[in-house]
Amino acid sequence: MRFPFAAFPFFIYVLWLLTVPMEGPLLTNWGVAGGSRWFLLTHVATLVLIGRWVNPSRLRFFVRIGAVATALLTLGLPVSGDSSLLLMAIIGISAAPLTIKTCSDLHASPHPTRTAAWCLIAANLLLAVIQSTVVWPIWPILLPFFPLLTMPIVTTVEKDDDTRPPLKRSYLLFVFIFQIVSGLMYAFLYPAYADHAFVHGLELPFYMLAVLAAVAIYRRDHDLLLVGGLTLAMAAFALLQVGGELTINLSMFFMQAATGCIDLFLLALLLTSVRSVATFAYGLAVLCGGIAAGQFISLALSSTSTMVGMAGSFVLNIAALTLFLRHHRQQRSDSSSALSGGSPPLPAAVQCLLSGREIHVLTIILSGKNYREAAQELAISESSIKTYMKRICDKLGVSNRQELLKNFAKI
Template sequence: MILTASLPFVAFVVWLLAVPMEGFLLTRLGADNAILFFLVPHVITLAVIGGALPRRMLPPLAAVGGAAAVGSTLLIAQAPAGVPWFLSGAGVGSAFVCVKAGSILKRSPSVAASAAVGLVAANALLFVFMAVPVPHSVKFPAAAALLLVPILARSGVQDEADGESNLAPFLPFVFVFQIVSGLMYGALFQDYAAAAFLPGIELVFYVAAVMAGLVLLHRRREGLLALAIVMAMFAFSLVLIDGPASVNVALFAMQAAAGFLDLYLLALLLAQRDTCRAFGIGLAVTCAGIAAGKTASLLIGDAPIWSWPWRISSSPRRFLCSIWSCGASGPRMRRPSRPWGTWQGWPKRGPAKVGRLLSSCFRRACASVSPTRKNRSSLVSSGE
């Protein structure tokens, strides 16, 4: 039953990471900065689902939206020049499929285990999907076919009588954390690709964090937030050290932080009384943070941390050119590789300020929830 409930979620996440979220299939077409064309309509649609959509309308709209996402995925491979339009259509349609997959995940008798299995299995299958030696002309239809799993799955009727209603206090932290993650990944991935000790090994740290988080989830759910903060602060401190080893370890730490936060976010959303509203609003805030982090990363480029505010305020032209060039044909200029010595120019106060910001958001979120049994995850208290 755990695997059955997780299967639609796994299939959706594999499609999400393989195509629209700057997946390996999309980057092969040269659409480097096209993720915002997917995220902006995706965020808007998720917000509408969480704020105004009646629950009874979700299954039919998930079928229609899923068909649009499948068609858009197939058209991306056939007409790369239309990538921005196809990604926008996929962003709207897949939002309904995403919320439906989350609702199915809640049917499991062990919701926390299903969430962890879904995250681990999705990332493992993505790695296998990338490694299979078949042409990309075959992988695009295969990725589109994955969406049929959540589309055809029966959502069923969920009992919403029990559950929590403490989603709002934690959303600002999730938003800020996703912005920080976007900035870190934007700064690290290019260097990591050139200095990776063993490409693909970073996935092990994500999986290990999810499995360790599942054990900690039975004690106190908010402990996963604390671990995500610690790992993110550790990654920030490592970028001050010169050398490829620090870049590798920094990315490993960010992967672990992402694993802790992803499991926490799923546990928080699945513990809410209204699953449809929780997934709509919660994932809208999460994706909005990713979009904001990507936008800031495009504006900042290779600048050191002390010049980030100036670069963001004075570079809208560079940002627009980067976005609209994703569908253009012909060669495009790429950013030069960052020398290792660039990180030495960071002020020592930069990581400390980021750490204090994350810690402040965490303390405010935890302070808004009464430290009683209700504060514990309903996933645990329901009898897991």
Template sequence: MTLAPQHMVRIGIAAFFIAWLTTFPMSGILLTHEQLMPWFLAPHILVLLGLGRLAGRMPLQRLQQLIRISLIGTVGLSLLALELNGGWSIPLMVLLGIASAPVSLRMGQYLKASERPIVFAALALAAGNLLSLIVVLIPLSPQLKLTFVSVLLLFLLTPLGPGQHRREPETAKLGRLLSYLPFIFVFQIVSGLMYGGLIPAYEAHAVAPGLEVIFYGAGAIGCLWLVKYTQPTAMLIGVVSALTAFALWSLLPSGAGIHGAMFFMMVAAGIIDLLLLFLVLKQTDLVRAYGYGVGVLCGGILVGHLLSMALGGAADTIAFIGLILLNMAVLSLYLPRRKSEVQAVDEPAEQTPETRLPDTLVQILSDQEQQVLRQVLTEKTYREVADALSISESSVKTYMHRIFQKTGVYRRHQLLELIRNPRAGLHAVPKQVTDPDKKAKVA
């Protein structure tokens, strides 16, 4: 896959926020005390959920103004953290959690406005974690590092692009996203518990500290196709990777076992994070989906972190039990969900008056041509049709060329008119059947 320079810039801008998040407020190397992370996360979650709840009531222009103010406030508070310590740290983290929630949404807007949102999301996750590794390795003081990652956030002020600021009408249903949120929440709790015990052990044995972030990116990019086309399978691979991490940690609690456990856990985290972003970016109303989805994800992280702090040495045992229960729940849901998805693919989609094809067209078009035509008539672009049917864009163009040849019309609006008023255009439809799969049917 070749990326144009403007695509790389868009991915980089989204990655800047991820790098800031992972190096500073989310228990990163630039956070002075690990106990400060809950003070950041709690208000961050509340604001994200609030944005999701108020998504339909907030004018788009006001939302963009809020994002710009929040972005500048986030950069200012991050730089202020260089100077404030002691009793001022907690109020600062609370304010930072509030201010950065709309900035997180801005990152989602960048991904949503891209040509291939899910591909760009995977690359941004990998690039953001790789940038955090670079921040760890560069020989600068913590103050200069925090200044660097904070100033990079200002690139999020860059316009999204012509026509990308509009928010589409709320027509997409959140049902699919909501069905996955309980799993996302529990997974983040379990992973938070594991990190609480695993990270100290890993840091004591790590041959190359920071190498684990590469495995996070490998998980996100490596499972990109699965996340895009078969989400239950991607979910299962993420859970199995996490279970493998627990097994290695239990069987080999030092050296290679600790490294393997951390690497597999990072692969699992990359897969599940990408899965959530895919479900969010597929929604028409990004604000509502992002607020609910990322808010629940952060909620799981917060609960897991608090349990890890409270349980101390017992966290690994509790997390192991929790992960077994999580796997049992996923496996019990996997087969029914998988079966329903296969049925949904095999069964024809619900047809509206605009996409119901007359018998004359059904007789002369192959099944695949009918599927492509129905998708095109819903005003989708060829790229969107290709994504919906899991075929290439060139294949869509080939099918459309065949459809035009068989129907004798060469414009989309003419096809729509032919479907709405088939008698008026029947003379334009060739009587000869050119598709061999349809000869027996016509005969």
């Protein structure tokens, strides 16, 4: 089966990120304070450069070099002393090809988004184990070698068909806004949570449950998932302003759930878009860039959580409102397009099951056009139309086009 092998590099890489460069327990144990900021800064710059200049065949070479370099540099962190931040910046460069490669590997699984969710959950479960004092001594020896385990399966990240839509870059703005405010939030929330946590590690199940729920929500309405993540973050901000042990814990739980929703949203967005180096590079650069921006901005702001909470809540409210208006306009546009094509708007229950592109294809077919005419109208190949129709039939539970048309004739 391809699934375990496709998922393994991504799982291993996420675990390494959580335990080392992203202010993980190993980084803290080695006394490297603030290392994640310098890792993210160079990581984002390298991702953008790869997306702009590196083709798929060259990426395979950089993956091999990056895996070896990242492992060796991670091994050097405990003894780096005053050079630790410089070393973190170099690791940010060497790890960038691995970020793109491991995410792209998920395409080889039968259900990429679901696979990504289970990998995130498994990595967080193992993170909780690593944080346990019972098994702690073995991990500083093993984890630096984890980047090497992403290398055995080196796939080529290239456009494999033309049936996936291009990356919806408008959504990246909302992800970027969330990650900025998330970085600000965690900068003030983590110290308070460290002093008042009921049980350290109790926040991780909320992230995992949110990721699991996000898979189902994304399939029905990806805008709803994004708005849900923003809403959970706003609730976390509100709770943080109240103060007190209970509300600080609840604030962390809500923020972890919000982060799980947005992380899964971005991965699903990338995995359902055209497969290319640029798609993954730019999408992941937005994720890392937002986190880095939030961390650097937090250094320049006052240490009062009230200021951060008010500013963060305002930004999130504006982002959520903008998203709602955009979604409302898109729905009206879809309805107008369907009516102008001579076919009535699709039932809401059907629209919830299909992507925007699939809705457009189905609307054209229901208007009486054949595959060749639909392909000409959408400027894609006839085989792509057939692929879309197969996916539509699978999602709607019918065996072929004739049965599909017969069912819609009854509506």
